[in-house]
Amino acid sequence: MSLQEEIIAALGVKPAINVEAETERRVDFLKAYVRQAGAKGLLIAISGGVDSAVAAGLCKRATDELTAEEGKEYITLGVFQPYGEQEDIGHSYAVAEAFGLTHKVETNIEEAVNEIALEVEHSLKALGQHRHITHQGKGNVKARTRMVMQYALAFENNLLVVGTDHASEAITGFYTKWGDGAVDITPLSSL
Numbered sequence: 227m228s229l230q231e232e233i234i235a236a237l238g239v240k241p242a243i244n245v246e247a248e249t250e251r252r253v254d255f256l257k258a259y260v261r262q263a264g265a266k267g268l269l270i271a272i273s274g275g276v277d278s279a280v281a282a283g284l285c286k287r288a289t290d291e292l293t294a295e296e297g298k299e300y301i302t303l304g305v306f307q308p309y310g311e312q313e314d315i316g317h318s319y320a321v322a323e324a325f326g327l328t329h330k331v332e333t334n335i336e337e338a339v340n341e342i343a344l345e346v347e348h349s350l351k352a353l354g355q356h357r358h359i360t361h362q363g364k365g366n367v368k369a370r371t372r373m374v375m376q377y378a379l380a381f382e383n384n385l386l387v388v389g390t391d392h393a394s395e396a397i398t399g400f401y402t403k404w405g406d407g408a409v410d411i412t413p414l415s416s417l
Contacts, residue, residue: 238416249284252413256288259411260300260386267292267301268411269385271376272330274317277390277414279324284413285388286325303385304330307372309339333375335368342367373408386410392417 227235234241260268268285272278285302292300304327306318315332322330343359346367350357359367373387380387389409 240416243417249287252284253288253291256284256388256411256413257292257295260288260292263386263410264384265386266299266384267303267329267386268388269303269305269376269380269383270388270390271305271307271372272318272321274314274319274321277392278318279321281388281390281414282321282327283325286327301329301383301385302327303379303383305376305379306330306332307375308332308334308336309368310334310336331379333372333379335371335375338375339364339367339371342371380410388413389415391415 230241233239256268267289270278270282270285272282282302282304289300289302304318304322306315308315343364346359346363347357350359376387379385387409389412391409391412392414
């Protein structure tokens with residue numbers, strides 16, 4: 227068995243897809259999951275990159291179809307999560323605009339992250355380690371703070387948090403998305 231065949235078998239991915247059929251299958255998956263959970267919609271953090279754009283499009287289509295089918299509003303909440311000033315934040319807003327997201331919010335995590343880092347430094351000092359939190363440690367705090375914000379918003383609005391993880395990330399060892407705190411649903415995981 228070739229490496230490609232092993233990957234396809236292990237991750238359940240297809241070597242080629244019919245885009246329309248695959249889109250419909252993933253939208254139906256999202257709709258069924260929202261119905262089964264009794265949720266009012268989906269929350270997607272939008273970075274402005276390809277993964278979050280694809281996921282946002284699937285989410286919006288799913289909640290629009292649910293609204294039409296059920297006769298009550300289901301929403302896709304787009305969340306933008308900069309740390310301070312983010313030069314490319316416009317890409318996130320452009321994705322939301324392209325898909326017609328009417329529900330969107332920006333949660334700047336800088337102050338929260340800095341407060342957590344300060345508390346960690348106080349704890350390090352109590353351990354006899356007089357230093358700042360490492361760059362990598364602060365990166366972890368940023369990732370987890372983003373997830374805390376997403377889950378707080380999702381809880382308050384009865385939404386499911388959507389992840390953008392896909393199969394190639396499992397192969398390449400890119401685990402930071404899942405490492406950010408996991409999510410409720412991953413519609414791209416077998417791509």
